[in-house]
Amino acid sequence: MNTVTTDDKTRLYVKDWGEGPPVILIHGWPLSADSWDDQAMALASTGHRVIAYDRRGFGRSSQPWNGYGYDALADDLAAVIQQTDAQDATLVGFSMGGGEVARYMARHGGQSVARCVLISSILPFRLKTADNPAGTEQAAFDKTALALHTDRAQFFTGFFKTFFGDASAERPVSAELLEWARGIALQASLKATIECMRSFSSTDFRDDLAAFTVPTLLIHGTEDQTVPIAASSRVAAQGISQSTVIEYGGAPHGLFATDKNRLTGDLLAFLARAA
Template sequence: MHTVTTNDNTRLYVKDWGEGSPIILIHGWPLSADSWDAQAMALAQAGHRVIAYDRRGFGRSGQPWEGYDYDTLADDLSAVIQQTGLQDVTLVGFSMGGGEVARYMSRHGGRSVSKAALVSSVLPFRLRTSDNPSGTEQAVFDKTERALIADRAKFFTGFFDTFFGAAQNGHMISGELLEWARSVAMQASLKATIASLKSFSSTDFRGDLAAFNIPTLIVHGTADKTVPIDQSSRLAARGIEHSTLIEYDGAPHGLFVTDQGRLTKDLLAFMAW
């Protein structure tokens, strides 16, 4: 098993596929690197070196008590980049993973990064505040935390229905796919699941956007009910100078499944820029 060891000695599970220009795929909450497999295979087969790793606390990585804030998560990403020896890498962050990309760009100066992509990303700020009126109320995230503590498995059943738009716009999502997603989510520790929820719901990335001084692709579904596009990517695109926003009309949150071919095609085209 290929692993990377972080600054606090947490071991991160890492997939390292293919050869060529490198790309790191950062998964969303509450899944693992496996969620990227379809895109990772296509990118590797097209001549790229593809790195995908399980965030601390999730999948097959270590489950420490601390370290689910975005400064630490960005430091974990830095450890992956350094220990795999990558240069001129493209970072791709899905949902919560967009925050790691943003904080890495600001905290580590975008070292060794040549491009970035944000897919269904939480940027720039999820929480409703006096200066962020389009955000989500804290009470919504508090309700999610209570549901996770009470019965995680039950919560994830409904969560992934919305995540993949299973009953939305005719998306054909199998029961087996939903069960797979729930089983992956249950691999994470309860501590990591709740602490990460708090991090992506409350971290303000508006100050990080100026650090994106590289070509940046932003992809988001217009019917995303998990991270609504008006609260996120449309605002992020205005704040990132070198960005291109592609909207998937009628698409939900989990684009790596629901719009697998189109997302793969767009990522391959972006790598060729």
């Protein structure tokens, strides 16, 4: 099994496919690197080296007690970049993974990064506060934590219907895909699942946006009910100097499945344009 070992001896499972300019894929909550397989295959088949890893506590990576804040998670990304010798890499962060990209750019000075992509990203700040009135109430995140403690299998059944859009949505996915996503989510430790939810819901990335000094593409669905676009990517783009925004009209959160062909095409076009 291919792994990277972090400074605190956590083992991160890594897929390393293809050859060419490196693209590092960072998955969302509560999934694993497997959620990227469609895009990873397409990128690797068209001349890119694709590196996708399971966040600590998720998938096939170790499940430590600590290390679920974004400073530690960004350091994990740094370990992946260093130990795979990924130079001039493109970082692609989906949902929660956008936070790792932002904190890596700020904390590690964007070392070895040539461009960034943020998909359905949680940036810049999810929590509703006095100076962030468009955010989500703390009570909503507390309710999620309680549901995870009570019966996370049941919680994820409903969660993924919103994540991908249910059968009545413009881009429905199969019942089998919903069950597959739930199965991946249940591979994670309960500790990691709850702590990462707390991290992405409370971490303020507004000061990190200035650290994006490379071409950056933001992609987001206009009907995303999981991370609404009006309080996320539209706001984040204003703070990223070299940003381009693509909005998917009517699309929900899980674009890697609901709009996978369009997403792959937009990734390839951005990589070709920014090369």
